[in-house]
Amino acid sequence: DTGVSQDPRHKITKRGQNVTFRCDPISEHNRLYWYRQTLGQGPEFLTYFQNEAQLEKSRLLSDRFSAERPKGSFSTLEIQRTEQGDSAMYLCASSFGLAGRETQYFGPGTRLLVL
Amino acid sequence: QKEVEQDPGPLSVPEGAIVSLNCTYSNSAFQYFMWYRQYSRKGPELLMYTYSSGNKEDGRFTAQVDKSSKYISLFIRDSQPSDSATYLCAMFQGAQKLVFGQGTRLTINP
Numbered sequence: 001d002t003g004v005s006q007d008p009r010h011k012i013t014k015r016g017q018n019v020t021f022r023c024d025p026i027s028e029h030n031r032l033y034w035y036r037q038t039l040g041q042g043p044e045f046l047t048y049f050q051n052e053a054q055l056e057k058s059r060l061l062s063d064r065f066s067a068e069r070p071k072g073s074f075s076t077l078e079i080q081r082t083e084q085g086d087s088a089m090y091l092c093a094s095s096f097g098l099a100g101r102e103t104q105y106f107g108p109g110t111r112l113l114v115l
Numbered sequence: 116q117k118e119v120e121q122d123p124g125p126l127s128v129p130e131g132a133i134v135s136l137n138c139t140y141s142n143s144a145f146q147y148f149m150w151y152r153q154y155s156r157k158g159p160e161l162l163m164y165t166y167s168s169g170n171k172e173d174g175r176f177t178a179q180v181d182k183s184s185k186y187i188s189l190f191i192r193d194s195q196p197s198d199s200a201t202y203l204c205a206m207f208q209g210a211q212k213l214v215f216g217q218g219t220r221l222t223i224n225p
Binding site for chain 2: 004031033035040041042043044045048055056091093099100101103104105106107108109111
């Protein structure tokens with residue numbers, strides 16, 4: 001399978017715990033994106049990387065959220081001190097190009113439930 | 116007011132019907148438009164990607180863009196039960212960030 005993969009697919013945690021999600025983009029894609037999707041809504045942009053550099057962060061990404069892409073390949077998204085409002089589907093996407101506006105290919109998502 | 120408005124439905128039609136899905140947007144800087152399909156508990160997959168005003172056809176799917184009215188549409192001909200999904204319109208804000216509509220949940224009844 002050469003698509004975007006995400007792990008875990010589901011995560012249940014208690015309020016206040018830390019969680020970390022992983023995304024493996026399509027091989028050789030230089031851009032990687034994180035989006036959050038709540039029930040009945042479209043995905044909302046969180047952040048994106050070009051290679052290992054994090055170039056844009058949404059105001060939705062509070063200081064409890066941190067994302068990394070250490071070697072320009074896979075990425076991790078960590079949420080510290082989770083809150084019930086963090087319950088959502090976290091989607092990763094990747095694309096390849098130089099000019100921007102390339103097709104973004106999405107992974108299956110990680111569904112987070114904070115109790 | 117959201118930058119991209121999409122009727123959330125749900126929309127239910129019989130098999131074989133023509134389906135029309137629509138989005139409006141407020142930011143005239145949006146120039147690139149996409150339609151994604153999302154099956155339950157899956158990630159979105161790209162269906163159509165258009166730039167110019169006018170129509171773009173791909174099999175049973177036609178994407179229509181009217182920049183003067185800030186209005187885009189997706190038409191599905193000869194709809195099939197396998198088309199049952201949530202359809203999301205999306206637009207680029209800048210070069211990297213996608214802004215999505217709320218999604219329209221579509222059911223095709225056999």
